[in-house]
Amino acid sequence: MTAATLLDDATALGDTLVALRRAIHAEPELGLMTPATRDKVRAALADLPIDWREGPSTTGLVGLLRGRGASQGLRRTVLLRGDMDALPMPEQTGLPYASKVPGAMHACGHDAHTAMLVGAARLLAGRADRLAGDVVLMFQPGEEGHHGARFMIDDGLIDGGTGVWPDAAFALHVMPNAPHGQVAGRAGALLASADQIDIVVTGAGGHASMPHDAADPVPVACEIVTAIQTMVTRQFNAHDPVVVTIAKITAGTTHNVIPDSANMKGTMRSLSPANREKLRHALTQLAQGIAAAHGLSASVTITPGFPVTLCNPPAVDFGARVTQDLFGPEVFHRLPAPIMGAEDFAYVLERCPGAMFFLGMAPEGDDWAQCCGIHSPRMMIDETVMPRGAALLTGLAMRFLDKGFT
Ligand SMILES: [Zn+2]
Numbered sequence: 001m002t003a004a005t006l007l008d009d010a011t012a013l014g015d016t017l018v019a020l021r022r023a024i025h026a027e028p029e030l031g032l033m034t035p036a037t038r039d040k041v042r043a044a045l046a047d048l049p050i051d052w053r054e055g056p057s058t059t060g061l062v063g064l065l066r067g068r069g070a071s072q073g074l075r076r077t078v079l080l081r082g083d084m085d086a087l088p089m090p091e092q093t094g095l096p097y098a099s100k101v102p103g104a105m106h107a108c109g110h111d112a113h114t115a116m117l118v119g120a121a122r123l124l125a126g127r128a129d130r131l132a133g134d135v136v137l138m139f140q141p142g143e144e145g146h147h148g149a150r151f152m153i154d155d156g157l158i159d160g161g162t163g164v165w166p167d168a169a170f171a172l173h174v175m176p177n178a179p180h181g182q183v184a185g186r187a188g189a190l191l192a193s194a195d196q197i198d199i200v201v202t203g204a205g206g207h208a209s210m211p212h213d214a215a216d217p218v219p220v221a222c223e224i225v226t227a228i229q230t231m232v233t234r235q236f237n238a239h240d241p242v243v244v245t246i247a248k249i250t251a252g253t254t255h256n257v258i259p260d261s262a263n264m265k266g267t268m269r270s271l272s273p274a275n276r277e278k279l280r281h282a283l284t285q286l287a288q289g290i291a292a293a294h295g296l297s298a299s300v301t302i303t304p305g306f307p308v309t310l311c312n313p314p315a316v317d318f319g320a321r322v323t324q325d326l327f328g329p330e331v332f333h334r335l336p337a338p339i340m341g342a343e344d345f346a347y348v349l350e351r352c353p354g355a356m357f358f359l360g361m362a363p364e365g366d367d368w369a370q371c372c373g374i375h376s377p378r379m380m381i382d383e384t385v386m387p388r389g390a391a392l393l394t395g396l397a398m399r400f401l402d403k404g405f406t
Contacts, residue, residue, distance in 0.1 A: 017119045053160065062137065065121065066131075076401050093379070178360035183333070191308070192270060195302050205257065243269040276308065309356060362382060
């Protein structure tokens, strides 16, 4: 495989990828059930010798593409992932192929991820004679907080119920406000864990003019909010950061009634499994301790979200080399710091080494820093970068099957 041939072949697929991406974009689906998107993927790849696995918990789709190339000893399997779901938000791009579904938009680029993975599947199938192992194509719904990857793993779709995992896994995420066609990655923590916090402070309501006859939960809730920030800076190492945000507080009904309880909702982010666990305990102790100090009680519920997205250092170095070989020496960038967003590809990377890379999709010539980011109702991508994404996924898979992370 020469880099030029692969890029040429990917570029030749450009119109097909754009058409597929626009069809998915116009018909966004939310959550764990994305049947129309799944059907578009199946139709786009129907002519290829791919074994498909589906169900039962989601519309997630796994395709197994078997390589026919000679392997030197170890025969490897590599997983490539594209997510399929959209966001519950209205679209304001004004594009001719904008969402036709009110209140739903592909504002995180998953339409492009799906199209690029379809492109990679076709490029890989055309090279099956030279593939020294098998490729697992993971088309997953429910990335936007619905744990789609975890459901697919629990359904046995990835390993076919064998318990044998792929030897490596890769995914791309488009970044509409990053330089055109550039690729970025980071060894170690790339994205944070994200868990939901619900705190209820329970006291006893009464007349607002006689607080001594009541047990007012409002000042206790306020004290918990500020104490959380002290806890973050005093109990956690500044070099392994955590973020805790209380984003919603509700209590009371009117000016002169002390309520029985106060409710708080928030999110907690961390970059290491150890801090994630520590945060869970520290937060619970803090809220309950402050409430108890005032003679009230607090219940703390932490609903686990996505784990930390940890990229394997050799896999990131490998991705850098594949990127440079395909697109030139200036294209790969190492991110100086993780991003406190979260991603459910983390569930895959908990089970096998691999990496996620970001692909810059700001329109060529535009000031990328001014482009709308993901989750913006005006987010747009430069579709001419999609063949590059398909080529990169293909290059990662082919080279890994051939030589591992070397
Ligand atoms: Zn996303």
